Amino acid sequence: MTVMQSEDNEIIINLLRDSIYARTLPPTLPEPLNSDPALRQFYNDIVELREFILAIAQGDFSRSPSTKGYLAGALKTLQAGLRHLTWQTKMIAQGDFSHRVDFLGEFSDAFNAMVVRLEASVQELNRANQELLHEIEERKKIEAALRKSEENYKLLSITDPLTELFNRRYFYELALTEFDRSSRHLRQVAIIIYDLDDFKNVNDSFGHIAGDMALKHIAALSGKEVRKIDVLARYGGEEFICLLPETGLQKAILVAERIRYAIESHPLQYQGRAISVTASFGVAAIEKNIDTSESYMSHIQRIIKQADEAMYQAKAGGKNRVFAAPPV
Amino acid sequence: MTDLKYHFSWDLLGDIELGRPNLGPTTRLEVYRLMQFTLRDVLEKQFGAAKADELFREAGYLAGKEFYAHMLGDIADFGDFAKKLQKVLKEMQIGILRIEKADLAEGKFVLTVSEDLDCSGLPEKDYEICVYDEGFIAALLESFSGQKFKVKEIDCWCTGDRTCRFKADAVRE
Numbered sequence: 001m002t003v004m005q006s007e008d009n010e011i012i013i014n015l016l017r018d019s020i021y022a023r024t025l026p027p028t029l030p031e032p033l034n035s036d037p038a039l040r041q042f043y044n045d046i047v048e049l050r051e052f053i054l055a056i057a058q059g060d061f062s063r064s065p066s067t068k069g070y071l072a073g074a075l076k077t078l079q080a081g082l083r084h085l086t087w088q089t090k091m092i093a094q095g096d097f098s099h100r101v102d103f104l105g106e107f108s109d110a111f112n113a114m115v116v117r118l119e120a121s122v123q124e125l126n127r128a129n130q131e132l133l134h135e136i137e138e139r140k141k142i143e144a145a146l147r148k149s150e151e152n153y154k155l156l157s158i159t160d161p162l163t164e165l166f167n168r169r170y171f172y173e174l175a176l177t178e179f180d181r182s183s184r185h186l187r188q189v190a191i192i193i194y195d196l197d198d199f200k201n202v203n204d205s206f207g208h209i210a211g212d213m214a215l216k217h218i219a220a221l222s223g224k225e226v227r228k229i230d231v232l233a234r235y236g237g238e239e240f241i242c243l244l245p246e247t248g249l250q251k252a253i254l255v256a257e258r259i260r261y262a263i264e265s266h267p268l269q270y271q272g273r274a275i276s277v278t279a280s281f282g283v284a285a286i287e288k289n290i291d292t293s294e295s296y297m298s299h300i301q302r303i304i305k306q307a308d309e310a311m312y313q314a315k316a317g318g319k320n321r322v323f324a325a326p327p328v
Numbered sequence: 329m330t331d332l333k334y335h336f337s338w339d340l341l342g343d344i345e346l347g348r349p350n351l352g353p354t355t356r357l358e359v360y361r362l363m364q365f366t367l368r369d370v371l372e373k374q375f376g377a378a379k380a381d382e383l384f385r386e387a388g389y390l391a392g393k394e395f396y397a398h399m400l401g402d403i404a405d406f407g408d409f410a411k412k413l414q415k416v417l418k419e420m421q422i423g424i425l426r427i428e429k430a431d432l433a434e435g436k437f438v439l440t441v442s443e444d445l446d447c448s449g450l451p452e453k454d455y456e457i458c459v460y461d462e463g464f465i466a467a468l469l470e471s472f473s474g475q476k477f478k479v480k481e482i483d484c485w486c487t488g489d490r491t492c493r494f495k496a497d498a499v500r501e
Contacts, residue, residue: 064482068454068487068488069488072488073489073490073491074490076489076491076493077491080426080442083426083428084427084440087428087429088427094407098411
């Protein structure tokens with residue numbers, strides 16, 4: 001009996017030693033010790049605690065051991081702290097930098113310092129980002145203002161300020177482009193020139209303001225009778241010019257007639273009076289291919305000269321009419 | 329039971345500044361526990377342990393409702409709620425609250441209270457004792473979220489743990 005007790009004690013001592021030092025333990029307590037309920041419970045608690053410790057060491061904080069008491073309690077306290085730290089870290093990751101750790105000694109100080117630094121960095125980054133966004137916004141405004149200013153300058157440089165039609169210089173620029181295009185695509189192009197009849201009388205009888213208003217009135221009426229692709233411009237004092245791409249002489253004559261009629265039938269309303277204005281038109285067109293041995297400018301000047309001569313014929317013929325130059 | 333002699337209101341806590349100009353608002357923890365455990369003793373003798381637990385849980389729930397209304401107020405964000413609760417519980421020396429898990433969508437929370445007013449340092453027993461806290465926490469979560477909660481203490485100083493751990497699950501209708 002005494003020998004048996006001594007053997008049992010030795011087994012128990014080895015078991016206790018193994019529970020701390022051994023890499024593995026048998027899953028159940030060896031017989032005959034397993035028959036003792038208290039010893040079996042103790043052994044099961046040891047096995048569970050060892051597994052719990054290993055899980056924590058490997059970063060698995062999900063276990064909930066049933067073992068109670070000092071050792072399990074201390075480990076659960078560590079587990080609770082680490083779980084809370086995990087939650088706090090998630091909150092910090094979401095941008096809540098108010099969290100501080102106060103239960104992990106030196107690590108707490110280091111962690112808290114890191115959070116403070118992180119918050120400062122994020123704030124600095126946000127501030128810099130805000131400044132950058134503000135700067136981008138300011139630059140956009142400046143660029144928009146510059147673009148607007150450029151557009152205004154360009155508009156001023158290409159338009160006649162009184163009638164808001166293109167000016168003579170820009171007309172030539174567009175005419176060159178159009179002649180180039182017409183030459184490449186073997187298309188017709190026509191020119192209409194018209195000059196207000198006896199315009200001096202308007203200025204003399206009603207004043208220069210009325211004269212200016214008449215010019216604006218004629219420009220507006222003309223604009224309604226031409227297509228978007230036509231180039232309408234103020235050519236000189238009371239002289240207008242219109243380039244009609246892809247248009248032959250006959251069609252150009254019809255357009256000129258429409259403008260003439262619009263001007264004739266819509267007197268200028270000025271200070272309660274209707275001021276009748278008429279215009280004489282000259283039309284010229286290139287019906288065939290443009291001769292590429294000449295410069296486009298020579299072509300333009302020649303056709304404008306023809307239209308101009310036709311216009312003077314219209315003047316000589318009694319004014320308020322359309323004359324066409326022979327087709328080229 | 330509508331005609332109560334002491335229907336609870338926050339006013340019943342009294343004007344402590346006026347009433348205790350020298351001793352102030354705090355007392356020794358032993359006194360708090362003396363009252364709690366003598367009261368519990370009498371309740372258990374009169375009604376049994378299960379009924380005593382139920383009464384304590386219900387009292388904790390009432391306290392939690394009042395505590396939320398008077399000490400926390402309306403808070404929309406759970407992070408803010410947790411922070412404010414931690415701060416108030418620590419300042420009032422009730423306990424050190426830590427959140428282990430907060431799944432708002434599922435209505436599942438795990439939180440711990442260390443150095444708990446009710447139980448830390450008590451002799452070890454075979455059962456969790458913080459039923460008052462269970463009611464208290466359920467009321468706090470309900471007041472914050474608008475949902476009913478069932479709270480169970482799963483680790484307690486009295487069962488050998490160093491911190492009290494509570495599992496809270498929203499009660500789905």
